[in-house]
Amino acid sequence: xxxxxxxxxxxxxxxxxxxxxxxxxxxxxxxxxxxxxxxxxxxxxxxxxxxxxxxxxxxxxxxxxxxxxxxxxxxxxxxxxxxxxxxxxxxxxxxxxxxxxxxxxxxxxxxxxxxxxxxxxxxxxxxxxxxxxxxxxxxxxxxxxxxxxxxxxxxxxxxxxxxxxxxxx
Numbered sequence: 001x002x003x004x005x006x007x008x009x010x011x012x013x014x015x016x017x018x019x020x021x022x023x024x025x026x027x028x029x030x031x032x033x034x035x036x037x038x039x040x041x042x043x044x045x046x047x048x049x050x051x052x053x054x055x056x057x058x059x060x061x062x063x064x065x066x067x068x069x070x071x072x073x074x075x076x077x078x079x080x081x082x083x084x085x086x087x088x089x090x091x092x093x094x095x096x097x098x099x100x101x102x103x104x105x106x107x108x109x110x111x112x113x114x115x116x117x118x119x120x121x122x123x124x125x126x127x128x129x130x131x132x133x134x135x136x137x138x139x140x141x142x143x144x145x146x147x148x149x150x151x152x153x154x155x156x157x158x159x160x161x162x163x164x165x166x167x168x169x
Contacts, residue, residue, distance in 0.1 A: 020164040032076050033104065037061050037069050042101065042108055045079065047127075050094040070095060078104065110140040 081093035
């Protein structure tokens with residue numbers, strides 16, 4: 001039975017088309033990380049960059065935009081700053097990933113995996129993701145709470161505890 005067909009179905013309408021989207025987790029997430037430079041900053045953090053000058057050099061992002069994105073990532077708790085000081089220089093912040101930021105790894109790895117499959121150069125991907133301990137290729141998979149691998153067609157969405165319909169007009 002379709003979980004959407006129960007008490008939320010009204011007069012034959014499909015509630016998936018009439019739901020209030022103001023509490024959508026995907027939309028809220030994209031408000032934070034759904035911009036190109038933000039994802040590329042996260043990529044560079046995972047590749048080992050931690051300094052503003054590193055990000056600026058590698059990304060070629062305008063300084064003001066880079067500063068804004070880094071502040072936002074720190075403000076959201078995805079990155080944190082630590083102070084470092086090179087001999088003879090003033091102290092500066094470096095950016096480190098937080099546990100909240102580490103939780104974004106599967107999403108960014110999924111983007112990498114998709115890009116490697118459909119958009120890589122003819123000779124192959126520019127970067128390979130490998131398991132540090134055994135050297136095997138890393139790939140992103142969707143699994144259920146019981147540990148089963150789940151393909152996209154095997155996923156169903158059902159109303160959650162915060163499901164709400166659009167207010168009547």
